[in-house]
Amino acid sequence: MRSLINILDLSVEEIDGLLNVADDIIADPKKYSEVCHGKKLATLFFEPSTRTRLSFEAAMYELGGNVLGFSDAGSSSATKGESVADTTKMVCCYADIIAMRHPKEGAPLVASMHSTVPVINAGDGGHNHPTQTLTDLLTIRRKKGKLSGFTIGFCGDLKFGRTVHSLIQALSRYENVKIVLISPEELKLPSYVKKDVLQKKGIEYVQTTDLEAVLPELDVLYMTRVQRERFLSEEEYIRLRDSYILTREKLVKNAKSDLTILHPLPRVNEISTDVDDDPRACYFEQALCGKFVRMALIMELLGIHLD
Amino acid sequence: MHIDSIKDGIVIDHITAGNAMRIYNLLGFDKLECSIAIIKNVGSKKMGKKDIIKIDSNIPINLEALGYIDPGITIDVIRDSVLVDKRSVDLPQTLHGVLKCKNPRCITSCEQELEQIFTLTDKENRVYRCMYCEAKA
Numbered sequence: 001m002r003s004l005i006n007i008l009d010l011s012v013e014e015i016d017g018l019l020n021v022a023d024d025i026i027a028d029p030k031k032y033s034e035v036c037h038g039k040k041l042a043t044l045f046f047e048p049s050t051r052t053r054l055s056f057e058a059a060m061y062e063l064g065g066n067v068l069g070f071s072d073a074g075s076s077s078a079t080k081g082e083s084v085a086d087t088t089k090m091v092c093c094y095a096d097i098i099a100m101r102h103p104k105e106g107a108p109l110v111a112s113m114h115s116t117v118p119v120i121n122a123g124d125g126g127h128n129h130p131t132q133t134l135t136d137l138l139t140i141r142r143k144k145g146k147l148s149g150f151t152i153g154f155c156g157d158l159k160f161g162r163t164v165h166s167l168i169q170a171l172s173r174y175e176n177v178k179i180v181l182i183s184p185e186e187l188k189l190p191s192y193v194k195k196d197v198l199q200k201k202g203i204e205y206v207q208t209t210d211l212e213a214v215l216p217e218l219d220v221l222y223m224t225r226v227q228r229e230r231f232l233s234e235e236e237y238i239r240l241r242d243s244y245i246l247t248r249e250k251l252v253k254n255a256k257s258d259l260t261i262l263h264p265l266p267r268v269n270e271i272s273t274d275v276d277d278d279p280r281a282c283y284f285e286q287a288l289c290g291k292f293v294r295m296a297l298i299m300e301l302l303g304i305h306l307d
Numbered sequence: 308m309h310i311d312s313i314k315d316g317i318v319i320d321h322i323t324a325g326n327a328m329r330i331y332n333l334l335g336f337d338k339l340e341c342s343i344a345i346i347k348n349v350g351s352k353k354m355g356k357k358d359i360i361k362i363d364s365n366i367p368i369n370l371e372a373l374g375y376i377d378p379g380i381t382i383d384v385i386r387d388s389v390l391v392d393k394r395s396v397d398l399p400q401t402l403h404g405v406l407k408c409k410n411p412r413c414i415t416s417c418e419q420e421l422e423q424i425f426t427l428t429d430k431e432n433r434v435y436r437c438m439y440c441e442a443k444a
Binding site: 083084085102103104105106107109110124125126127192196 | 410412413414415416417418420421429437438439440441442443
């Protein structure tokens with residue numbers, strides 16, 4: 001029995017295999033519409049999440065399976081003081097696979113240690129969110145046709161953004177990916193990510209505060225939201241929130257015609273809505289990819305393989 | 308300076324000078340009933356100066372914790388005044404119940420019964436990270 005807690009739990013070959021299945025689901029969804037018939041996914045969401053939870057639920061329904069669970073800790077036994085281990089042992093009696101989001105870092109790992117069914121980490125605090133990384137990888141591969149030999153810019157909150165850290169980690173295992181880090185001084189990529197991932201693997205990277213200056217070089221632009229909850233001062237939050245706003249004008253002036261713009265969503269104001277109609281804006285398609293890659297992952301962890 | 312040799316017990320030797328009290332506290336020797344000698348700044352050909360702890364009882368020793376604090380340590384096991392076993396400790400791959408995760412967002416901060424486990428992630432720089440949240444020790 002296998003779980004997915006950290007993106008590095010998967011080898012490059014396993015990731016490529018999952019993305020291949022996701023591509024096949026997109027090409028022929030009918031083929032997969034009943035493969036999880038009779039199976040149940042438990043969505044244990046100890047903190048609210050719209051996108052991830054709906055994406056998991058939609059994924060299971062489209063595989064012909066069923067879903068049970070809760071969408072905030074208030075409606076679970078956690079309010080009565082039940083441990084993650086006990087909740088997991090109980091849920092294993094009713095479900096075939098678990099997707100868990102928890103505000104505490106490491107909670108899905110604890111669940112996997114006590115579970116008799118596969119556990120998928122659907123986000124644990126500011127720590128890991130491997131299915132978002134799979135989503136990002138699938139979207140990039142579908143847009144660029146490969147996961148190597150391109151330049152990707154990460155823009156916005158690179159300090160606290162777990163999706164950025166995980167995607168950098170995942171991309172560091174592919175060949176010839178050049179990374180451009182665009183952020184205000186206060187929200188730069190933490191030095192341990194630079195040291196442990198980029199420098200350790202000899203990956204070429206550039207740090208800058210100027211988005212417009214580097215925009216012409218980028219094949220992929222990964223925008224992120226500055227999160228209000230990370231700041232003590234509202235003034236500081238507003239100042240940094242408005243550091244980078246991608247507009248259609250900037251795109252027209254500076255960007256490559258085949259640029260791929262990604263965003264894990266939700267956005268606040270970092271991508272102007274006038275960008276949405278531009279063919280380079282791929283963030284809603286990215287959300288759709290999230291469902292397909294989760295379908296592929298659920299199948300893999302349940303041991304369902306189609307020829 | 309003369310310290311009586313022990314009949315049945317343990318000698319923790321080659322402790323880096325100054326580390327004896329840290330070991331004494333971290334391994335909970337203050338709770339033991341038996342005689343314990345802490346000898347500090349003993350002359351050593353190899354180390355210049357070293358500390359030694361002698362415990363007059365065959366208590367179980369947490370080798371992981373010792374290896375974490377001071378990987379050069381040796382442990383002599385004495386039975387009937389004879390040295391019957393000599394062990395050296397290395398930097399352990401994992402630490403169970405030795406350190407406590409300081410990350411307030413870690414699951415161990417609210418589920419106190421979880422065992423604190425740290426893993427060696429960078430031997431060169433002696434970096435241990437919490438198994439659950441990966442925060443640095």
